[in-house]
Amino acid sequence: DLPPVDMFVTSADPVLEPSILTVNTVISLLAVDYPADKLACYVSDDGCSPITYYSLVEASKFAKIWVPFCKKYNIQTRAPFRYFSSELILTGSCNSLEFQQEYNKMKDGYEELASKIKDAVEKSMEWDLIGDFAVFSNMERKNHPTIIKVIRDQNDAGLSEALPHLIYVSREKRPEHPHRYKAGAMNVLTRVSGLITNAPFMLNVDCDMFVNNPQIFLHAMCLLLGSNDERESGFVQCPQCFYDGLKDDPFGNQFVVEHKYMGNGVAGIQGPFYEGTGCFHRRKVIYGSCPDDIGNQAKRLTPVHGGLSYKEQLRIFGDSKEFIRSAAHALQGKENISPKNLPTLVEAAHQVAGCGYEYGTSWGIEVGWQYGSATEDILTGLMIQARGWRSVLWFLVCSTAGRALKFVVRGIMLHQKPRNILGESCQNRRITSSFPLCSSTARECYNTRYTFIVSAVDKAKVESSSDSINAAGKT
Numbered sequence: 001d002l003p004p005v006d007m008f009v010t011s012a013d014p015v016l017e018p019s020i021l022t023v024n025t026v027i028s029l030l031a032v033d034y035p036a037d038k039l040a041c042y043v044s045d046d047g048c049s050p051i052t053y054y055s056l057v058e059a060s061k062f063a064k065i066w067v068p069f070c071k072k073y074n075i076q077t078r079a080p081f082r083y084f085s086s087e088l089i090l091t092g093s094c095n096s097l098e099f100q101q102e103y104n105k106m107k108d109g110y111e112e113l114a115s116k117i118k119d120a121v122e123k124s125m126e127w128d129l130i131g132d133f134a135v136f137s138n139m140e141r142k143n144h145p146t147i148i149k150v151i152r153d154q155n156d157a158g159l160s161e162a163l164p165h166l167i168y169v170s171r172e173k174r175p176e177h178p179h180r181y182k183a184g185a186m187n188v189l190t191r192v193s194g195l196i197t198n199a200p201f202m203l204n205v206d207c208d209m210f211v212n213n214p215q216i217f218l219h220a221m222c223l224l225l226g227s228n229d230e231r232e233s234g235f236v237q238c239p240q241c242f243y244d245g246l247k248d249d250p251f252g253n254q255f256v257v258e259h260k261y262m263g264n265g266v267a268g269i270q271g272p273f274y275e276g277t278g279c280f281h282r283r284k285v286i287y288g289s290c291p292d293d294i295g296n297q298a299k300r301l302t303p304v305h306g307g308l309s310y311k312e313q314l315r316i317f318g319d320s321k322e323f324i325r326s327a328a329h330a331l332q333g334k335e336n337i338s339p340k341n342l343p344t345l346v347e348a349a350h351q352v353a354g355c356g357y358e359y360g361t362s363w364g365i366e367v368g369w370q371y372g373s374a375t376e377d378i379l380t381g382l383m384i385q386a387r388g389w390r391s392v393l394w395f396l397v398c399s400t401a402g403r404a405l406k407f408v409v410r411g412i413m414l415h416q417k418p419r420n421i422l423g424e425s426c427q428n429r430r431i432t433s434s435f436p437l438c439s440s441t442a443r444e445c446y447n448t449r450y451t452f453i454v455s456a457v458d459k460a461k462v463e464s465s466s467d468s469i470n471a472a473g474k475t
């Protein structure tokens with residue numbers, strides 16, 4: 001019996017991150033090979049944009065035909081814009097008249113979706129905010145109350161059109177309150193989903209990424225559940241990779257050094273870094289728990305351990321009785337996915353998405369995604385590893401037959417600059433050594449790994465210079 005998974009898509013700007021990309025990300029997640037009644041997709045919109053909301057409503061309609069099509073014909077690329085960008089190859093079950101008719105229907109459906117979104121974007125100045133969209137009228141992006149909208153409630157769906165829950169969340173923003181960028185958005189999604197579906201596992205995907213392997217959730221569950229000791233897999237990180245790159249990747253956009261040298265090496269020192277997008281987390285780990293067998297040591301590493309008083313729970317997790325109850329459930333590793341009374345839960349979710357909710361609590365400091373750095377992922381990952389968890393890199397993982405499996409999440413190379421691993425690591429090191437919230441154990445953990453990276457990068461440099469010498473010799 002597969003466990004529930006809550007999926008988080010973060011978006012912040014409908015112009016820099018066009019809605020058509022965000023809906024492709026969401027559609028690829030709704031269509032994964034996993035029981036739909038075990039999945040819920042939460043989309044965070046820091047742009048507070050009616051266009052993003054509208055695009056998701058329309059995408060959810062398209063998903064009703066797209067998801068069954070993908071599953072029936074075992075389509076591998078489930079982000080429609082990528083699927084339709086390559087030529088149709090008619091083989092196997094796809095070589096029938098029936099398939100071709102359905103394919104054409106899907107193509108028309110996707111084109112209609114794309115043109116509706118395009119029209120909405122172009123007409124955005126005279127957007128008529130009535131009915132379902134009325135909540136967006138007079139909203140300022142940086143000054144507005146929380147908006148939560150259930151686009152699709154799994155409980156309403158007939159079996160034949162089983163699709164995951166789809167929930168839109170634009171957290172409260174006020175100019176006088178820091179919003180903490182992605183880390184703040186992730187903490188809100190964690191609490192909102194905790195109240196509504198409370199799945200024991202959570203996946204985050206940036207809004208410009210898509211799942212390119214529909215089996216990834218099954219793979220992740222093998223890694224998360226497959227060992228007798230769950231401390232072996234505190235989280236499972238899939239590396240990013242980019243399509244349509246330049247030949248031979250001259251700017252290093254495919255992160256070959258990071259993954260081949262650093263990734264595989266650091267995997268031997270407690271596992272890979274947490275890199276943000278494409279990572280499966282355990283909810284209870286994000287809530288601050290240590291591995292079970294760590295015993296009394298846990299009290300030194302985290303405020304979250306068995307036997308917390310109610311008062312302590314309120315101090316750590318904030319003043320929502322409903323959330324405290326759901327967090328206790330999650331910390332005991334219990335499952336939950338079928339929300340009983342969605343409207344009441346959504347009501348409670350408004351409180352935990354408020355911008356004043358975290359004051360005086362441990363969010364961003366000892367639990368949840370860590371604040372204080374632009375790279376919240378590194379700090380959050382170190383905190384988890386400092387508490388004794390290992391992590392798993394899901395990259396070229398060898399099956400028992402020794403075959404290499406494929407990457408998982410691909411991104412669009414829109415705003416990515418060429419990166420320098422060592423430079424980035426130095427930046428991370430500076431952040432961890434000066435960052436007051438980073439525990440000394442996390443710092444030690446980082447230093448060991450940093451030393452490794454420096455030597456790995458040196459090795460990669462030597463190899464690549466000898467490669468170019470070889471290449472030069474041949475030409």
Ligand SMILES: O=c1ccn([C@@H]2O[C@H](COP(=O)(O)OP(=O)(O)O[C@H]3O[C@H](CO)[C@@H](O)[C@H](O)[C@H]3O)[C@@H](O)[C@H]2O)c(=O)[nH]1
Binds near residue numbers: 374375
């Ligand atoms: O106020 C904000 C700012 C950003 N985001 C979202 O956060 C994600 C990442 O932000 P982006 O500006 O795209 O940063 P990148 O450098 O591309 O992201 C990489 O680096 C981040 C920080 O290290 C990781 O969290 C990401 O997963 C990883 O892809 C995107 O989905 C954004 O929409 C928000 O939700 N709210």
Ligand SMILES: [Mn+2]
Binds near residue numbers: 206208
């Ligand atoms: Mn990005």
